[in-house]
Amino acid sequence: MTDHRSEAERAAAEAEELERHARAGRVRPVVFKAPAAPAPPTHWADLKPAERVAAVLAAGLPKFRAAQIDRHYFRSNSDDPTRWTDLPTAVRTDIARDFFPRLLTPIRVQTADAGTTVKTLWRLHDGQMIESVLMRYGVPGVPASGSGRQRATLCFSSQAGCGMACPFCATGQGGLRRNLSTGEIVAQVKEAQKVARLTNVVLMGMGEPLANYKRVVRALRLMTGEMGLSARGITVSTVGLVPRMRELAAEGLPVTLAVSLHAPDDELRDTLVPVNQRFGVREVVGAAHEYFQATGRRVSIEYALIRDVNDQAARADALADLLAGGGRGTGWVHVNLIPLNPTPGSRWTASRPRDADEFVRRLERRRIAVTIRDTRGREIDGACGQLAAAERSGAASR
Ligand code: SAH
Numbered sequence: 178m179t180d181h182r183s184e185a186e187r188a189a190a191e192a193e194e195l196e197r198h199a200r201a202g203r204v205r206p207v208v209f210k211a212p213a214a215p216a217p218p219t220h221w222a223d224l225k226p227a228e229r230v231a232a233v234l235a236a237g238l239p240k241f242r243a244a245q246i247d248r249h250y251f252r253s254n255s256d257d258p259t260r261w262t263d264l265p266t267a268v269r270t271d272i273a274r275d276f277f278p279r280l281l282t283p284i285r286v287q288t289a290d291a292g293t294t295v296k297t298l299w300r301l302h303d304g305q306m307i308e309s310v311l312m313r314y315g316v317p318g319v320p321a322s323g324s325g326r327q328r329a330t331l332c333f334s335s336q337a338g339c340g341m342a343c344p345f346c347a348t349g350q351g352g353l354r355r356n357l358s359t360g361e362i363v364a365q366v367k368e369a370q371k372v373a374r375l376t377n378v379v380l381m382g383m384g385e386p387l388a389n390y391k392r393v394v395r396a397l398r399l400m401t402g403e404m405g406l407s408a409r410g411i412t413v414s415t416v417g418l419v420p421r422m423r424e425l426a427a428e429g430l431p432v433t434l435a436v437s438l439h440a441p442d443d444e445l446r447d448t449l450v451p452v453n454q455r456f457g458v459r460e461v462v463g464a465a466h467e468y469f470q471a472t473g474r475r476v477s478i479e480y481a482l483i484r485d486v487n488d489q490a491a492r493a494d495a496l497a498d499l500l501a502g503g504g505r506g507t508g509w510v511h512v513n514l515i516p517l518n519p520t521p522g523s524r525w526t527a528s529r530p531r532d533a534d535e536f537v538r539r540l541e542r543r544r545i546a547v548t549i550r551d552t553r554g555r556e557i558d559g560a561c562g563q564l565a566a567a568e569r570s571g572a573a574s575r
Pocket of ligand 1: 339341343345346347380381382383384385386414415416435436437479480481515516517518519520
């Protein structure tokens with residue numbers, strides 16, 4: 178987009194934005210662009226299909242090896258080329274060295290729910306840290322994993338840190354360290370596949386996926402293509418970066434979109450999700466509805482219930498009005514309420530159960546599909562960024 182404003186107008190707008198930030202009591206500015214950082218070593222998964230073939234040829238190998246390596250890395254549970262025994266030994270060591278650098282090193286693992294919830298803190302090549310959480314459900318003989326069909330969901334990260342500065346989120350308070358490479362995003366999925374058959378993968382770990390758009394979309398293409406995961410089982414969660422939501426709708430990737438709304442009115446959302454000052458609730462909900470129209474995928478609205486902040490009955494009504502307004506109706510959307518997981522030092526806490534129940538009732542009365550998300554892994558700081566934050570501050574040795 179070209180900016181037709183004069184330098185002075187731009188400066189004035191920036192000053193005004195800063196002032197709004199200050200009024201909102203925010204400590205951190207919103208950051209879209211990651212600070213410059215040395216790129217992680219190039220991994221097979223970072224290469225486009227044609228580049229993989231070219232790389233194999235450049236290494237003096239016949240072209241068919243590319244497809245063979247694809248099959249091993251993207252379709253098997255092994256990410257260790259030295260064990261791909263249908264490749265000649267010399268080839269194995271060469272490709273391990275050239276294309277399969279170790280991207281993730283586990284530095285801390287926490288479990289809950291009788292071992293069926295596992296949260297891993299990973300160190301990246303440059304010392305940055307990210308986390309992913311694997312949740313297995315309906316595991317035979319393990320009542321703590323819940324009943325019903327056997328499923329496994331991986332919650333994984335798209336950035337080290339996050340620039341969106343949401344004040345209730347541990348990751349948001351830590352700021353943006355850097356974007357993850359496609360290889361680093363995919364590697365989290367590969368690691369989980371070593372332990373479970375994944376039915377769902379959700380980009381709800383650290384980071385704002387749509388602020389690392391190119392690498393995230395490439396990872397999504399690998400997941401739905403080479404790796405054979407169903408797009409229906411993939412969810413991308415965003416604070417509501419409207420232009421990127423529109424772009425994603427046009428990618429032909431029918432993944433589920435989740436939008437972290439957390440408030441139905443601009444005044445409150447400006448403080449809870451600061452990027453709202455750029456893309457307001459009407460615009461965000463409009464783009465979410467367009468996403469539904471383009472993909473046929475029902476959109477998920479994430480709403481963290483924060484005691485006496487955003488959980489009033491009047492806000493439930495306002496949320497219903499907002500979602501169903503503009504002739505949109507209710508069939509396109511599903512509201513996912515998440516009791517706030519308080520972060521260390523935060524002045525906010527989860528809603529009282531009776532307020533949460535009333536919030537649900539009000540939405541249901543308006544025929545809006547709504548669920549309260551289970552809080553699995555709460556005792557291991559399952560929500561967003563808390564483990565990495567604790568590790569950085571040295572508190573994780575408790
Ligand atoms: N940046 C993306 C994805 C990562 S966060 C986004 O904001 O959607 C995944 C979800 O966890 C978001 O809905 C986020 O608002 C929510 N979240 C973050 N911190 C939380 C907390 N302390 N308690 C409850 N939900 C939280």
